[in-house]
Amino acid sequence: MSYNIDEIMPKLQVIFREVFDEPNLIIKPELTANDVAQWDSLTHIAMINSVEQTFGIVIPFQMLMEMESVGDLVQGISQLLQS
Amino acid sequence: MMVKKFFLLIIALVFCLILLDKAFQFFLRQNMNTKMAYISREELDYDLLIHGPCEPLWMINPTQLDSITGISSYNLALSHSDFADNFIHLYQYLKHQKAPKYLLLYITPESMDLRYNKFNTYRFADFLADSTVASIVEEMDPLYFKWSKLPFVRYAYYSNFINFKFVQGVKHFFQKRKTPYHENGYEAPAIQAWHYNLSKMVELYPKNIEFKWNSMREKYLIKLVKYAQKKGIKVIFYESPVFAPTISYQKNRGEFIEHIKNTAQSLAVDFWEFGEIPMSKNEENFFSTLNTTLKGSRIFTDTLGKHIRQNLLCE
Amino acid sequence: MSLVYVEYLCFLVVFTGLYYLTSSKKIRAYLLLLCSFIFIAQHSFFSLIFLVASSVFTFFIAKKIAxxxxxxxxxxxxxLHIIVLLGIKYFHWGNTLVNLSPLHFQTNTIIVALGVSFYTLQHISFLVETFHKRIPFPSLGNYLSYHAFFPKISSGPIEKPQTFLPQLASLNQSFSSENFVYGFxxxxxxxxxxxxxxDRLLPxxxxxxxxxxxxxxxxVWLxxxxxxxxLYFDFSAYIDIAIGSARIxxxxxxxxxxxxLHTTSIAAFWRCWHITLxxxxxxxxxxxxxxxxRKYPTLAVMLAIAVVFGLSGVWHGWGITYLLWAACHIVYLWFETLTKKQRNTIAKKLPRLFYQNFSIFITFNLVCFAHLFFRANSFATAQTLIQKVFTFPFFPQSVLVDFIAPLAGGGSQEQVFNLYISLLGCFLFLFLEKKIYPYYLSTxxxxxxxFILLxxxxxxGIFDAGEAFIYLQF
Incomplete structure (x- = not known):
């Protein structure tokens, strides 16, 4: 399976809306935890778990540590999917 | 532009501080409840001055005393005061009032030890224009003295001891008040409802207290006595009652009393000892080792009055 | 005015003058380091030696690691850093409370190694970031300045190497009145x-x-x-002064x-309190x-909370009271983690404003309860205080005797007057600070x-008994 960035975003949006319990959330690359009320560490891992399951990937520890925004996440996912 | 505004701010501040300084100076002098202001303004004439820290302040009631002795007395004592503090009060009194015949000065081993009582700079914030006062303040509280030269800082420095007196001064000014709340200077001891009871106090009293003789205290004691004597006042030292159970914890009390006696002798001053009179055994008379309750205060004033009548007035 | 403040301000003015006299990056860097060293040395010479030794050691080890x-x-x-820090904490070299003055718990604290708790954490983050090659390797001088930088040496903020070190590499900005006004x-x-x-509250x-x-x-509860x-006013005041000085x-x-203190949950509180730690x-x-x-999300979060706050407790000092303080927050945060869904449901049913204020009130009281252990000198003191709080009747019988006199240290008119001013000032400021602050920074x-603040x-203001900053002891 190969995705490009345009295909990753809608899938992420679905995950984000469900995990963060905000049905109208629109995600952008510059979105961070500060912008979403329910985005705390617990929902953050739920989101990571959900992303890993949906895309069938395992995000390595170092990459997780360096992620700060949705943009970082998207880049990470596409990188992992290409390799 | 911004830097210009910054300087404007500083100038506005300095201007305001100068105004505040003047206002505080004026209204603090109107406060009849501060002894420094009162003795500098009104005309007083007493035969006997009682002087020292909180013990005489709360213990000797001139009205009761006068009824026994037949002479007039005023209680000039102030809480937490040391001899330098006492000296300035006496100096200010004599500057404005007729000299009394007698000065009764409280002195105990505690008076000579730096840990007990202190120099209360804030009482003199208003009187720094007088060079005698200023030089003592400079010696006792050099840091304050240095800063006091800036506008208003002499009041701001100890604001917690000044602000209330300022507000009260404003009130007294509009009331045109001439007399203090405590007219003869005596303040009856407050009921210490929140305080520990005395048995606990004895428990809490440090065991093996060792007094340390402080040369600064001695210096101002001598200065005070000599100044009074120069003005033709007969000075008497007195030691007030000590709550008996605590005496045994004071390691070098006897030594200190001797030292005080010698000092008194060299100054040609009488030293009256009331340290271990019968009332000091009864805990109802005390709320701390040296401070008496209202009951104790009445007993002591009575004892003192009789002593004055016999020893001072019959000479 | 307390000598410490005046000395500090004079130091800052002189240093700022010298700093802007030259526009050379190099001279400024040396000047900054030299003045920071002087600043630390006048506190205690050992502090300086300790800082330099630990920085030089870390610098070369990091080089090797890179x-x-x-x-x-x-x-x-x-x-090694952790062991040394624990040792310092254990022997109370970081926060000697031995010379307790009877009146103020933080006076006379002898701090042998000034700021060691703060820069040890910076050392560790530098080592980790270097290992992962996430930061360019600095010069030794800049690395020393990173820790010794005088506005933040005594109590932080704890700076990340990636945000602080690049700034040291570009010290050639000219004097900006905007920075100056903001700093001032x-x-x-x-x-x-x-x-x-x-300082009005401490007595x-x-x-x-x-x-x-x-x-x-x-x-007692009040x-x-x-x-x-x-603690908030004191510590955040220190941080304001540090940030302002640096900005100049x-x-x-x-x-x-x-x-x-305006947050609606303990988790939110910890996003707003001592943020850099x-x-x-x-x-x-x-x-x-x-x-x-992460396969067990709830357990993972609970474990992480326990570890983080347990260590935060130890970082503040050895002793059962700090651990109890940490334990309080662990319990609070566990509770919040486990009841998140339920709390969200309740929040939706209640009027928003009511729920928000109610949450602020509860959060504030929980934080205060935890701080009881933080401030108490011993477990026995904490125990006594809790017993006192729960002694009935809860509300004072006589306002003067049971309420004002104990807080004011006596019941004279002057003491009552001062107490009212302190309480009024503090609570008014607390309620209004969030509203005033943006205006304060607007032109x-x-x-x-x-002008009003001055x-x-x-x-x-309390000029005479200028207390040491509370966080200086950690």
Whole structure:
């Protein structure tokens, strides 16, 4: 399976809306935890778990540590999917 | 532009501080409840001055005393005061009032030890224009003295001891008040409802207290006595009652009393000892080792009055 | 005015003057380092030696780590730092409370190694970031400045190497009046909080925590709450002064507080209180644990909370009281983690404003309760205080005897007057700070608010008994 960035975003949006319990959330690359009320560490891992399951990937520890925004996440996912 | 505004701010501040300084100076002098202001303004004439820290302040009631002795007395004592503090009060009194015949000065081993009582700079914030006062303040509280030269800082420095007196001064000014709340200077001891009871106090009293003789205290004691004597006042030292159970914890009390006696002798001053009179055994008379309750205060004033009548007035 | 403040301000003025005399990056860097060293040395010479030794050691080890990518070496360096810090804490070299003055718990504290708790964490983050090659390797001089930078040496903020070190590499900005005004305002804001708010509260807090009064119930509880206020005003004042001083030199330090006493949950509180410490702990402890155990999200979060706060307790000092303080927060946060869904449901049913204010009230009281252990000198004191709070009747019978006199240290008119001013000032400020602060920094009202703050400092500030900053001891 190969995705490009345009295909990753809608899938992420679905995950984000469900995990963060905000049905109208629109995600952008510059979105961070500060912008979403329910985005705390617990929902953050739920989101990571959900992303890993949906895309069938395992995000390595170092990459997780360096992620700060949705943009970082998207880049990470596409990188992992290409390799 | 911004830097210009910054300087404007500083100038506005300095201007305001100068105004505040003047206002505080004026209204603090109107406060009849501060002894420094009162003795500098009104005309007083007493035969006997009682002087020292909180013990005489709360213990000797001139009205009761006068009824026994037949002479007039005023209680000039102030809480937490040391001899330098006492000296300035006496100096200010004599500057404005007729000299009394007698000065009764409280002195105990505690008076000579730096840990007990202190120099209360804030009482003199208003009187720094007088060079005698200023030089003592400079010696006792050099840091304050240095800063006091800036506008208003002499009041701001100890604001917690000044602000209330300022507000009260404003009130007294509009009331045109001439007399203090405590007219003869005596303040009856407050009921210490929140305080520990005395048995606990004895428990809490440090065991093996060792007094340390402080040369600064001695210096101002001598200065005070000599100044009074120069003005033709007969000075008497007195030691007030000590709550008996605590005496045994004071390691070098006897030594200190001797030292005080010698000092008194060299100054040609009488030293009256009331340290271990019968009332000091009864805990109802005390709320701390040296401070008496209202009951104790009445007993002591009575004892003192009789002593004055016999020893001072019959000479 | 307390000598410490005046000396500091004079130092800052002189240093700023010298700093802007030259525009050479190199000279400025040396000047900064030299003045920081002087600043530390006048506190204690040993502090300086300790800082230099630990920085030089870490610098060379990090260099080796960068070359070899050796994980054992990284772990060795980190462990060494932790052991040394624990040792210092254990022997009370960091926070000697032995010379307790009877009146104020933080005076006369001899701090042998100034700021060691703060720069040890910076050393560790530098080592880790170097290992992962996430930062360019600095020069030794800049690395020393990173730790010794005088505005932040004594109590932080704890700076990340990636935000602080690049700023040291670009010290050639010319004097900016914008930076100067911002810096001046932050420093003034800090002095106001310290002198008019914190230092007025400390004697009241001492009355209660020193067990000097037989007061109980609400009075003691208020005294306990006032400690949290005093700690907040004191610590955030210090941070304001640090941030303001640095900004005058053109350096931006991280914010450490974001109106923490207005937060609606303990989790939110910790995003706004001592932010740089929590960020450090989150980055180097919390997320590593959470990610490692991410297959069990709730357990992973609970474990990470326990580890982070347990260590935060130890970081503040050895002793059962700090651990109890940490335990309180662990329990609070576990509760919040486990009841998140339920709380969200309740929140939706209640009027928003009510729920919000109610949450702020509960959060504030929980934080104060935890701080009871933080401030109490011993477990016995904490126990006595809790017993006192729960002695009935809770509300004072006589306002003067049971409420005012114990807090004011007596019941004279003057004491009551001063107490009212302190309480009024602190609570008013607490309620209004979030609203005033933006105006304070806006150009429109800046002049008048500055002027009012300065006047209030002169009218109600504590000049004589300028207390040491509380966080200096950690």
């Amino acid at each position: 070359q070899t990518k050796s994980k054992p070496l990284l772990w060795f360096a980190i462990s 305002q932050r420093i003034l804001w800090g002095f106001f909080k310290k002198m008019v708010l914190a 009241i807090v001492e009355q209660i925590f020193g067990l000097h009064t037989p007061a109980h119930g609400f009075t 005294g306990i709450c006032l400690f949290t206020l005093a 030199l053109g350096i931006k330090l991280s914010e450490n507080f974001n109106f923490p 929590i960020q450090w702990l989150t980055q180097y402890l919390y997320y590593p644990i959470v990610y490692r155990f 429109k009202f800046r002049f008048s608010i500055n 006047l209030l400092i002169f009218l109600f």
